[in-house]
Amino acid sequence: MQWTTIFxxxxxxxxxxxxxxxxxxxxxxxxxxxxxxxxYLPKILxxxxxxxxxxxxDIPQPPPAQALYMSLSEFSMFGVVIVVLITMGTIAGxxxxxxxxxxxxxxxxxxxxISSKWAAKLLLIxxxxxxxxxxxxxxxxxxxxxxxxxxVVQVILFYGLWLTLxxxxxxxxxxxxxxxxxxxxxxxxVMIAMSVVNSVFSHRLIWFPNNLSSYILQMMDTGTIPTDLxxxxxxxxxxxxxxxxxxxxxxxxxxxxx
Amino acid sequence: MxxxxxxxxxxxxxxxxxxxxxxxSLAPGKCVALLGPNGAGKTTTLRxxxxxxxxxxxxxxxxxxNQTADIRAHIxxxxxxxxxxxxxxxxxxxxxxxxxxxxxxxxxxERADQLLEKVGIAEAKHRRTGKYSGGMxxxxxxxxxxxxxPALIMLDEPVSSLDPIGRREVLTLMxxxxxDTTILFSTHILSDAEEISDDLLLMHQGQIxxxxxxxxxxxxxxxxxxxxAFQVKADTYLDKLQAxxxxxxxxxxxxxxxxxxxxxxxxxxxxxxxxxxx
Numbered sequence: 001m002q003w004t005t006i007f008x009x010x011x012x013x014x015x016x017x018x019x020x021x022x023x024x025x026x027x028x029x030x031x032x033x034x035x036x037x038x039x040y041l042p043k044i045l046x047x048x049x050x051x052x053x054x055x056x057x058d059i060p061q062p063p064p065a066q067a068l069y070m071s072l073s074e075f076s077m078f079g080v081v082i083v084v085l086i087t088m089g090t091i092a093g094x095x096x097x098x099x100x101x102x103x104x105x106x107x108x109x110x111x112x113x114i115s116s117k118w119a120a121k122l123l124l125i126x127x128x129x130x131x132x133x134x135x136x137x138x139x140x141x142x143x144x145x146x147x148x149x150x151x152v153v154q155v156i157l158f159y160g161l162w163l164t165l166x167x168x169x170x171x172x173x174x175x176x177x178x179x180x181x182x183x184x185x186x187x188x189x190v191m192i193a194m195s196v197v198n199s200v201f202s203h204r205l206i207w208f209p210n211n212l213s214s215y216i217l218q219m220m221d222t223g224t225i226p227t228d229l230x231x232x233x234x235x236x237x238x239x240x241x242x243x244x245x246x247x248x249x250x251x252x253x254x255x256x257x258x
Numbered sequence: 259m260x261x262x263x264x265x266x267x268x269x270x271x272x273x274x275x276x277x278x279x280x281x282x283s284l285a286p287g288k289c290v291a292l293l294g295p296n297g298a299g300k301t302t303t304l305r306x307x308x309x310x311x312x313x314x315x316x317x318x319x320x321x322x323x324n325q326t327a328d329i330r331a332h333i334x335x336x337x338x339x340x341x342x343x344x345x346x347x348x349x350x351x352x353x354x355x356x357x358x359x360x361x362x363x364x365x366x367x368e369r370a371d372q373l374l375e376k377v378g379i380a381e382a383k384h385r386r387t388g389k390y391s392g393g394m395x396x397x398x399x400x401x402x403x404x405x406x407x408p409a410l411i412m413l414d415e416p417v418s419s420l421d422p423i424g425r426r427e428v429l430t431l432m433x434x435x436x437x438d439t440t441i442l443f444s445t446h447i448l449s450d451a452e453e454i455s456d457d458l459l460l461m462h463q464g465q466i467x468x469x470x471x472x473x474x475x476x477x478x479x480x481x482x483x484x485x486x487a488f489q490v491k492a493d494t495y496l497d498k499l500q501a502x503x504x505x506x507x508x509x510x511x512x513x514x515x516x517x518x519x520x521x522x523x524x525x526x527x528x529x530x531x532x533x534x535x536x
Contacts, residue, residue: 001357001360002357002358002360005354005357005358006358009343009354012346012350013343013345016345017345097341098337098339098340098341099341099342099343101310101335101337101341102335102337102340102341102342102355102399102402103355103358104310105308105309105310105330105333105334105335106330106355106358106359106406107328107330107331107358107359107360108330108358255310255311255312
């Protein structure tokens with residue numbers, strides 16, 4: 001009951017602040033940017049000109065899987081930043097402004113409050129991300145060659161876990177501090193730290209969350225789901241659960257009026 | 259019978275004791291003012307009672323409610339500066355918090371309409387709260403505190419931030435609400451407390467220094483004293499004043515210290531005289 005009330009309120013808020021329009025647009029742009037520019041690079045160079053007479057370029061066209069993977073790379077860079085930006089104020093902002101005081105003085109369970117906001121953000125992010133990936137798939141099919149629908153669905157489901165993890169990390173910091181900017185900073189810092197850890201210990205931590213996309217690429221190449229991908233996915237799901245529980249505990253110890 | 263019993267309630271922030279061992283009880287159906295200067299710990303006390311803060315020690319016991327149960331269902335709270343979602347209309351916000359207080363959507367909607375009527379902002383219910391004036395926000399704040407018919411509503415400085423007209427309107431509104439529910443409100447203005455409250459809790463530096471009904475307190479501390487200021491050298495009138503019927507004591511007070519009643523003579527030009535009547 002209360003859960004859906006908060007969830008619906010979030011949905012209304014996204015409609016009123018046009019999140020339902022701009023977030024999908026940003027994800028579509030991120031997803032199709034790289035495949036399109038790669039395909040049209042020779043033509044762009046031709047049109048712009050300025051090359052010495054007689055210069056020839058032979059730019060190899062990547063295989064379709066590689067082209068689709070470009071979208072994931074963009075999401076790993078800018079998509080993550082967008083996710084953090086739209087999530088960093090969801091609880092911290094309400095606490096900072098003082099609305100949380102009016103909401104949490106009603107008999108609302110803390111977990112209801114956190115989980116409904118988490119779910120609402122995920123709905124927005126997943127919808128935008130799916131739309132973006134479908135757009136990318138459309139162009140990849142058109143320009144680079146066919147990718148099976150089932151493969152795209154698998155890619156979307158597995159990589160979506162990464163965005164879910166990023167959302168959950170940001171939600172966790174939302175319960176820890178109440179300044180949205182600080183939440184954003186901490187979340188990005190954790191993402192950077194994770195990628196540093198991954199590049200230093202990659203031979204040791206084979207199921208580290210950051211390896212997810214390389215296994216996804218492997219899946220597209222081989223056509224089967226590697227065991228490492230399953231294991232990494234399970235670890236990410238485990239982390240998400242742990243972070244949600246941790247968020248609940250930190251939120252309980254916070255004092256709302258503080 | 260008391261509705262709330264507060265025992266030795268303490269709250270520390272870092273190393274600072276903000277509330278230093280409060281004990282009091284509230285009787286149902288009363289309107290009680292928590293009166294004290296800024297920084298006395300009034301807001302902290304209300305937040306402790308509303309469950310927004312956790313006491314460092316001490317207990318808050320609501321009559322007939324299990325100690326471990328969620329007290330938030332039985333109280334309404336208005337912060338000093340209520341903040342709403344600016345993109346929501348007043349009605350939407352009330353329905354939202356009503357549903358959070360476990361009313362069904364239709365119940366919440368009906369109740370919201372009633373309350374908007376009662377607090378006098380029915381005509382603005384479809385406007386976004388971001389466009390509300392201070393007085394309207396305060397009234398919407400009172401409405402949201404009342405939405406689930408709580409046994410006790412707590413209002414933190416409900417009139418302090420308002421202009422004289424808004425203040426008058428809100429005081430009148432509280433006068434009406436008093437009929438239906440128990441009210442505990444904080445203020446630093448004595449006249450507001452006198453006007454609408456039955457009982458007073460006087461707070462200073464985190465402690466309750468005095469409590470009781472207004473009449474009791476008046477009887478206890480009231481002295482029949484008149485201060486007379488002269489524009490001329492007044493020493494000559496002292497004897498005449500003293501000789502007046504029913505004057506028990508007349509003496510010279512120092513300028514600015516009106517309460518001093520003294521027979522001592524201070525040389526100098528005219529100043530105030532305090533005259534005590536029997």
